[in-house]
Amino acid sequence: MSGGKESVIVMSDEEVELKKRGYSLGTSLGEGSYAKVKSAFSEKLQKRVALKIINRKKVPKDFREKFLPRELQIIGRVDHQNVIKMYELMEFHNKVYIAMEHAGHGDLLEFIKLRGAIPEEKAKVMFSQLAHAINYLHNRFIVHRDLKCENVLLDSTNSIKVTDFGFARTFQAGDISKTFCGSAAYAAPEVLRGQPYHLPLHDVWAMGVILYIMACGSMPYDDSNIKKMVKDQTEKRVSFSKSKPVSEICKTLVHRILEPNSKKRTTIPQMFEHPWLSGLSKS
Numbered sequence: 001m002s003g004g005k006e007s008v009i010v011m012s013d014e015e016v017e018l019k020k021r022g023y024s025l026g027t028s029l030g031e032g033s034y035a036k037v038k039s040a041f042s043e044k045l046q047k048r049v050a051l052k053i054i055n056r057k058k059v060p061k062d063f064r065e066k067f068l069p070r071e072l073q074i075i076g077r078v079d080h081q082n083v084i085k086m087y088e089l090m091e092f093h094n095k096v097y098i099a100m101e102h103a104g105h106g107d108l109l110e111f112i113k114l115r116g117a118i119p120e121e122k123a124k125v126m127f128s129q130l131a132h133a134i135n136y137l138h139n140r141f142i143v144h145r146d147l148k149c150e151n152v153l154l155d156s157t158n159s160i161k162v163t164d165f166g167f168a169r170t171f172q173a174g175d176i177s178k179t180f181c182g183s184a185a186y187a188a189p190e191v192l193r194g195q196p197y198h199l200p201l202h203d204v205w206a207m208g209v210i211l212y213i214m215a216c217g218s219m220p221y222d223d224s225n226i227k228k229m230v231k232d233q234t235e236k237r238v239s240f241s242k243s244k245p246v247s248e249i250c251k252t253l254v255h256r257i258l259e260p261n262s263k264k265r266t267t268i269p270q271m272f273e274h275p276w277l278s279g280l281s282k283s
Helices: 013-020 061-075 108-115 120-139 199-216 226-234 248-257 268-273
Strands: 023-031 035-042 047-055 086-092 095-101 152-154 160-162
Touching: 013 023, 023 047, 061 095, 108 152, 108 199, 120 160, 120 199, 120 268, 199 248, 199 268, 248 268
Parallel strands: none
Antiparallel strands: 023 035, 035 047, 047 095, 086 095, 152 160
């Protein structure tokens, strides 16, 4: 007879509560300022999901009272193949749990860091998927306001899945905002200057930054000096590396999206008409 003790698995209160609801917690997928994301297995769905956990006690008051209710309202309304799907919303122990689609191939930033610039034929497909997702949101009067490579996930087939609606809000045609949201590296010059901006144009500029990163494998601007970055943006200083050739037709689309004059900036429907994307616009 063995004298060794049997190991006892002790479950936290959180794990017990989730188990009751049919979720087994797995590894950590990431952590942001106010939330962490863990993988979990859903008994009901019989598949792996991503579980976003927001601690109400730790988040700032404005986030708890303004941004969080918006996020929860918006993610319950969206249904598009290139936007992360929400399966269930739970709340206990002062925490909000959002069970979402699990995108197994990580985020676009990791993908590019690992592989470098994306070949243009593949970049066309991925950027077209991103444009369709944002067009879908804008047509439903939703702006994301935190578009960046880290918030663009990839599923097992490397299809785009837009995620993280923490700064998203609804709007009406003609609405303007002064709220600075998201990452400075992806923000339009009017946003960085603190000028009132038309909401959808916030997302459009960020899409231009993402397209540049896809094509070049690097950032279009250096965000370590915001004042200089705004100057470079307004003077249309976007240079392309000679070591990673980008087609002239792709460059023209990048320039049209990264247009400092917001009235002249290319719209998403115009992107679909652009020669670089037009062959894929029916996808």
